[in-house]
Amino acid sequence: MLNWDHIFATRSSRMRASEIRELLKLLERPDIISFAGGIPDPALFPDEAFKAAYADIFSSDQAAAALQYSVSEGYKPLRDWLKGEMAKIGIPCTADNIFITSGSQQALDYLGKLFLSPKDTALVGWPTYLGALQAFNAYEPNYDQLTLGNRTPESYRAAAENLGGEVKFAYLSADFANPTGETVDLDGRRRLLKLADELDIAIIEDAAYQSLRYDGEAIPPILALEIAKKGSIENTRTIYSGSFSKTLAPGLRVGFVVAAMPVIRKLVLMKQAADLHSSTINQMAVAHVATRHFDQQVAKIRAAYSARRDAMLKALEKYMPAGTTWTRPEGGMFIWVTLPVGMDGAELLARSIETEKVAFVPGQAFFADRSGANTLRLSFSCANEAVIDEGIKRLGRLVSGAMAVAA
Known part of the structure; x- marks a missing residue:
């Protein structure tokens, strides 16, 4: 062999x-x-809702577009709906700040590719989401433990330099994290923003479970806090990654990223090189169901x-x-x-x-x-x-x- x-x-x-x-x-x-x-x-x-969605698509003048190549950024009506949903949670943005991915797992892969050179350091939780480690591993990083306590920015920077690279981002799921189910409190989110500013790194906010709150007071997303502080999404370093997998259906593989335009433009180039665009018909179906039943x-x-x-x-x-x-x-x-x-x-x-x-x-x-x-x-x-x-x-x-x- x-x-x-x-x-x-x-x-x-x-x-x-x-x-x-x-x-x-x-x-x-x-x-x-x-x-x-x-x-x-x-x-x-919501299988009946999706059955109706696909039937409506194929019985309308959308059928040809649903089966055709599409833009890499994602289906515009879906991004428009997401823009409204983002505004509800304190993330005012335009549709151009939203990029559709083939599930949020693809977003993690793209972000690892975008930020990590070999030997660079990613700050992650101990423990953290296994899928994130798998996505980042391909880009040959080192990992350091993200703590929101008394560790200094200088200690993170020095540890990364000793390993031959730089700190590039902090990754976390702030709400009901996989695997622990824990949530980062408001003070912790603010400390993370301060740390990221001092290190001049990105924050990847994995929001796959944010909609699944059962009790307790909702806490603003990290990106929302940063926009409130800095005035515009274009001034922020937080990259918000969301998904329809936990709310509507995982098999359709529809996720999204919300970020400043310099990040979105790079992600679009990656999409063009990787798979051109996410499934057009699935994006249409998700938009149909989300606008009516979310x-x-x-x-x-x-x-x-x-x-x-x-x-x-x-x-x-x-x-x-x-x-x-x-x-x-x-x-x-x-x-x-x-x-x-x-x-x-x-x-x-x-x-x-x-x-x-x-x-x-x-x-x-x-x-x-x-x-x-x-x-x-x-x-x-x-x-x-x-x-x-x-x-x-x-x-x-x-x-x-x-x-x-x-x-």
Whole structure:
């Protein structure tokens, strides 16, 4: 067999299979209770609305345009609708400040390509979204832990220079983050803006879950805070990345970026070189459904996911042994569990699949340095309350047994 390794670019050595995508295969096993995939419940998709949308497109004079090449920036009516939605959350902008991507994952890939040269540093959470690490890894960066406490800009700068590069951006999900479910408070967002100004770096604000708030007071997006401070989106360094995957449907692969025009222009050039434009007909369908049903759809999924979150928190309190802790998210799809030091989430998963038939994601995958072995991520989005109770009961039994053996 031909040995390709010496032909592949060096960046290919940093490409890894998604541990989560592999775990999604377990969803096909009827005997497994899965808290692994951070995916929306297909039973909640607005399928009838999309059926009507595609029918309307094909029964109108839009049919030819829907099947034709289109502009790289994205379908204008969809960007116009997004402009109105952005204004509602404190992000006044024009349609030209909005760029449509093939899911927000493509946005992360493009932004990694745009900012990272080999050996540059990206500031990320410890833990952070695995998909972001996968997207950035191809551009051969280093990672440093983004903290919003007492670390100085000079320490970040010096650490990056010692590794042969510069700090280029800070990446985070400020609302109900994947994997922890945690939210950055208002003071933390302001501290991040101050840090970015002092380092002269970009901020990538991953807002994939922002619409999924179930309780608590909404906090302005980082980009909104920066616009309020600096007067215009054209004066900002925050790049807001959003998606319809968690609210409408992930299979259509429609995401978007909101940013100052110098960033948008570069992203458009990347799009032209990569795939020309996102699916025209899918953008049209999303625009059709969003303009007619978005608020109703979001209200429906909030009610469903909120009940499931409550059920999982209740079950964790009931079944998990002393010595374990977990987050209490105000929204999103995830709860982050920390096990006693010395326990290994990957080993626990292997035993769980074999004995208790419960799947989850070991937390180590979400750490750039592969630490966090004693953590795991649970998703409550695709299980009803009864299944959640039974699954957490089994998981608690497994953790209790593992702790007893360790003792």
